[in-house]
Amino acid sequence: MSDLNKMKCEACHADAPKVSDAELAQLMGQIPDWAPVTRDGILQLEREYKFKNFKQAWAFNNKVAELAEAEGHHPALLLEWGKLTVTWWSHSIKGLHKNDFICAAKTDALL
Numbered sequence: 777m778s779d780l781n782k783m784k785c786e787a788c789h790a791d792a793p794k795v796s797d798a799e800l801a802q803l804m805g806q807i808p809d810w811a812p813v814t815r816d817g818i819l820q821l822e823r824e825y826k827f828k829n830f831k832q833a834w835a836f837n838n839k840v841a842e843l844a845e846a847e848g849h850h851p852a853l854l855l856e857w858g859k860l861t862v863t864w865w866s867h868s869i870k871g872l873h874k875n876d877f878i879c880a881a882k883t884d885a886l887l
């Protein structure tokens with residue numbers, strides 16, 4: 777378990793700093809199952825979780841939604857049969873903030 781998992785998201789304003797390239801490399805090392813993806817020019821963190829059926833994926837979806845509300849930081853969730861795709865980024869800065877890495881680590885811990 778990484779230290780990220782023990783941290784709490786801070787309020788993320790439009791002038792909050794995006795992670796630097798050096799921070800990105802260091803933080804990605806702490807969430808090895810996540811991939812950086814760029815969509816519409818916005819860098820995001822994404823992971824697919826596989827399950828045996830829809831119901832298990834749905835239950836995990838709801839746990840992630842509860843986490844998001846507790847942290848005040850919200851992912852994109854794509855629920856499919858046997859699969860949940862979780863994508864974290866910070867809307868306010870159109871990119872990655874440390875909050876996204878904290879939430880990715882905490883998502884892993886929900887499994």
Ligand SMILES: C[C@H](O)[C@H](O)[C@H]1CNC2=NC(N)=NC(=O)C2=N1
Nearest residue numbers: 788848849850851865866867868
């Ligand atoms: C007012 C409220 O805290 C903000 O709109 C929060 C809500 N959740 C959020 N979630 C994400 N992923 N990015 C944000 O910038 C964001 N902003």
